[in-house]
Amino acid sequence: MTSKxxxxxxxxxxxxxxxNINRDDTGAxxxxxxxxxxxxxxxxxxxxxxxxxxxKNDNVSxxxxxxxxxxxxxxxxxxxxATLDDAAAMKKVTEIFKAxxxxxxxxxETGALLLISHGQLSKxxxxxxDNEELDKKELKKVLKGDQSLDLALFGRMVADNPELNVDxxxxxxxAISTHEVVPEYDYFTALDDEQPKDTTGAAMLGxxxxxxxxLYRYANLNMTELSHNLNETDAIxxxxxxxxxxxxxxxxxxxxxxxxxxxxSYVMVTLRTxxxxxxxxxxxxxxxxxxxxxxxxxxxxxxxxxxTRQFLAQPLENLILSKNESQVGKQVTNLDELLAQVTEAxxxxxxxxxIND
Amino acid sequence: MKTLTIKLTAxxxxxxxxxxxxxxxxxxxxxxxxxxxxxxxxxxxRRSDQRILALNDLSFAVRIDQVAKILTDYQTxxxxxxxxxxxxxxxxxxxxxxxxxGSQQDQLIDEIQDAxxxxxxxxxxGRRSNAPAGxxxxxxxxxxxxxxxxxxxxxxxxxxxxxxxxxxxxDIVADANLVPTAQGAMIKDQVESFDQRNRRYGFRAIAKTSxxxxxxxxxxxDIMGFL
Numbered sequence: 001m002t003s004k005x006x007x008x009x010x011x012x013x014x015x016x017x018x019x020n021i022n023r024d025d026t027g028a029x030x031x032x033x034x035x036x037x038x039x040x041x042x043x044x045x046x047x048x049x050x051x052x053x054x055x056k057n058d059n060v061s062x063x064x065x066x067x068x069x070x071x072x073x074x075x076x077x078x079x080x081x082a083t084l085d086d087a088a089a090m091k092k093v094t095e096i097f098k099a100x101x102x103x104x105x106x107x108x109e110t111g112a113l114l115l116i117s118h119g120q121l122s123k124x125x126x127x128x129x130d131n132e133e134l135d136k137k138e139l140k141k142v143l144k145g146d147q148s149l150d151l152a153l154f155g156r157m158v159a160d161n162p163e164l165n166v167d168x169x170x171x172x173x174x175a176i177s178t179h180e181v182v183p184e185y186d187y188f189t190a191l192d193d194e195q196p197k198d199t200t201g202a203a204m205l206g207x208x209x210x211x212x213x214x215l216y217r218y219a220n221l222n223m224t225e226l227s228h229n230l231n232e233t234d235a236i237x238x239x240x241x242x243x244x245x246x247x248x249x250x251x252x253x254x255x256x257x258x259x260x261x262x263x264x265s266y267v268m269v270t271l272r273t274x275x276x277x278x279x280x281x282x283x284x285x286x287x288x289x290x291x292x293x294x295x296x297x298x299x300x301x302x303x304x305x306x307x308t309r310q311f312l313a314q315p316l317e318n319l320i321l322s323k324n325e326s327q328v329g330k331q332v333t334n335l336d337e338l339l340a341q342v343t344e345a346x347x348x349x350x351x352x353x354x355i356n357d
Numbered sequence: 358m359k360t361l362t363i364k365l366t367a368x369x370x371x372x373x374x375x376x377x378x379x380x381x382x383x384x385x386x387x388x389x390x391x392x393x394x395x396x397x398x399x400x401x402x403r404r405s406d407q408r409i410l411a412l413n414d415l416s417f418a419v420r421i422d423q424v425a426k427i428l429t430d431y432q433t434x435x436x437x438x439x440x441x442x443x444x445x446x447x448x449x450x451x452x453x454x455x456x457x458x459g460s461q462q463d464q465l466i467d468e469i470q471d472a473x474x475x476x477x478x479x480x481x482x483g484r485r486s487n488a489p490a491g492x493x494x495x496x497x498x499x500x501x502x503x504x505x506x507x508x509x510x511x512x513x514x515x516x517x518x519x520x521x522x523x524x525x526x527x528d529i530v531a532d533a534n535l536v537p538t539a540q541g542a543m544i545k546d547q548v549e550s551f552d553q554r555n556r557r558y559g560f561r562a563i564a565k566t567s568x569x570x571x572x573x574x575x576x577x578x579d580i581m582g583f584l
Contacts (some may be wrong), residue, residue: 015581025431033426033450034368044486045432046565073549099364132555165553174490176368218488222479272476280368281491284515294377304491311492 004353006223007276008239008342011268011305013178015214019065019159019199019260021253022046025346028183028209040213044172047217048154054245055150067109069116069143070097074108076125089150092310096128100139117148119229147303149238152229153221169225170242173278178297185209210258214265216283220276221248223307223346232251236346240339243269247335250254264321265294268305268329269338271316271345279304295324302328304314320335358416359466360506363392363473364494364513369428369448370482375545381446383483385425386530387454388546389417390558391483395456396469397551400478400525401477405552414479416505416563420530420568423514425449453513457503469494470495488516504535504566526567529534533562 020029022042032041055061065071073096074089084092090108097104103111115244120142128134145276155168185207194202228233241251271278282304305318305328318329321338325331332338366379371383372391393412402409428448430451433441460466473480473493498506507529513518533541 005478030430032428032448033367035453035515036521041370043430043432167478168485171481171485171488173486174369185420220479220488225478275493276479276488277492278367278488280488281366282541285517308492346497 001309003150004224005347006349006353007099007222007272007274008243008346009268009270009272009276009278010217010219010243011270011279012247013214013263013266013294013301014175014217014262014264015244015294016040016250016262017258017260018184018330019254019258020208020210021251021255021260023209023240025308026135026209027168029211030222031183031256032174032176034176035286037286038182038232038275039179039286040177040181040211040215042175042215042217042251042326044174046253047175047246047249050149050249050251051245052154054249055241058240058241058245062151064112065301067111069110069121070094070104070108070144072116073121073125075127076121078138079122080125080129092128095184096124096134096139099134099136099173100143101136102143104153114143116143116150117152117230117234119152120257121146123166127257144355148230149234152226152235152238153242166229167225169222169229170219171222172219172246173217173280175215175217176280176283178216178283178300178355179198179214179289179293181211181213183209183211202354208254208257210254214287215298216297217246217264218278218280220278222276223349228351232300232350236343236350239346243342244339265357266301266324267321268301268326269317269319269342270305270329271318271323271342271349272313273316273349274313277308277312279308298322298324300325316340316349358457358502359463360457360498360501360503361466361470362496362498362506362510363456363458364421365371365454365456365482365489366423366452366488366513367482367487369450369484369487370425370452370454371446371487372483378442380421383427383447383449385449386419386421386486386528387456387483388468389413389532390455390546390548392417393548394460394481394551395480396472398478398480399469399476400471401472405550409449409548409551414460415465416449416457416535418457418507418531418535420457420528421451421452421528421530422455422456422512423451423518425452429510433435446484446486453518453549454514455510455513457506459501459503463530466497470497477524493525496531502535504529504537507531508568508572511576512570520535524570527573529566529568530563531566533564535566536566539566 009288030041050084077089134264151166153170156166190204282300289296318327320326322330372388376382397409428450430446541564542561543560545558546562549557
């Protein structure tokens with residue numbers, strides 16, 4: 001193996017009361033079959049959208065904030081095409097910045113600080129070499145956008161300019177309930193307040209579909225790839241930002257109708273050097289209970305974690321955030337401690353790898 | 358020939374065939390190009406890596422152990438500000454497939470097995486959100502072909518499925534040259550390029566066959582052998 005892998009697995013159990021946070025084209029909550037029974041489902045794209053919105057609220061951004069983007073881009077251009085000398089590379093850079101409508105002064109610096117990541121610069125260089133005609137709008141987005149973390153985590157698809165695409169370093173599974181769900185619907189009538197006294201009956205009738213579920217949510221992060229896109233320091237900062245907002249966000253569908261915003265009941269964060277593992281297999285046989293789903297779901301999840309241990313390398317770290325006592329990992333008391341421990345473990349892992357090189 | 362089996366199972370899988378943006382359909386079993394993509398990801402080949410093409414030479418067969426139910430997911434995409442497109446994406450739900458890859462180069466099969474245990478990029482079953490359920494179950498067989506292996510190893514469907522369904526045979530879809538007796542068909546499933554600038558597939562020949570359950574090894578006998 002030339003370079004070591006470093007993955008973060010996020011396993012979350014979250015109970016959501018009557019709600020309809022992600023609906024299909026008929027307005028009903030999304031579902032899926034697993035283990036032969038119907039499960040509540042929240043699509044990955046829906047939850048990623050919620051995380052992205054949370055990034056905006058938190059003003060999360062990572063990348064290099066610099067005036068020297070032109071010089072950095074020139075270096076990237078020369079990496080792509082070794083025949084370019086310094087003057088030719090800088091000429092090309094000037095064209096790119098001109099097309100994007102960003103002024104460069106005589107020292108080859110931009111007037112304002114640009115927030116840009118290494119991955120974006122190398123994409124941009126490749127794009128400029130492959131294309132005579134430059135798409136102004138796309139260039140502007142790359143150079144003036146502040147979404148480097150967003151792009152590095154979730155990828156980006158620009159159908160018109162595929163060279164500017166970024167492959168995602170995060171993988172987010174559709175969340176499914178650990179148990180069988182039965183779709184429910186709420187029949188409602190609404191009165192017209194201004195209705196004449198001698199008129200009876202409702203002004204409006206309807207139904208709202210909903211269900212309630214204890215969801216198993218899974219996501220992982222390829223730290224090697226995230227560092228490749230950003231850099232090591234930004235990747236660690238980006239990873240903790242992602243963990244935090246993945247745990248705290250929820251799609252907003254019908255939030256005002258159901259006020260269903262909960263927090264996770266159980267969080268397991270595993271740092272692995274071999275492969276990410278989605279423990280959804282724990283729930284292939286659905287949880288059955290007449291006394292709540294959270295505790296039996298935690299038991300099943302931890303049993304599955306233990307069962308998979310024999311096929312996998314020893315994880316670097318396994319952190320648990322839950323009020324239930326854990327049998328399989330190091331328990332932390334709150335989210336801040338969780339993020340601090342993840343940062344510490346990641347910094348150590350990155351350092352160890354550098355020494356190995 | 359050395360053969361590697363991979364058990365593909367997850368709540369959701371999807372193996373796109375020719376489709377438009379608004380309606381993304383799936384075949385009802387894993388395509389060879391999807392499995393090649395997964396192997397390439399494990400080996401750390403990026404999209405434009407030419408080494409991907411050599412993986413087309415692997416011998417390929419897949420057995421449908423637990424038949425999927427189709428799910429159509431409704432999704433809206435905000436492709437530019439305040440402009441939304443609607444897309445329907447099909448998924449296979451609750452399915453189990455046994456894929457077998459074979460090669461005369463024994464070392465290549467060992468490399469692929471090692472890479473799938475230590476994947477360079479995340480593995481997924483046709484779409485990024487479809488992470489495999491649990492640890493990927495792999496097994497290597499020597500001196501046999503993918504088809505011969507699939508005609509021998511135990512049925513991998515979940516116990517509830519085995520109990521509920523009156524199944525006598527399992528369908529197998531393989532490279533046409535592995536099933537010389539069967540009528541072949543051409544499908545657009547030969548990887549030419551995964552590069553997003555120019556994603557291309559050519560045609561490859563497949564043939565379908567099936568295996569009777571009472572011909573297979575018993576579940577109790579070798580289920581642990583897989584792990």
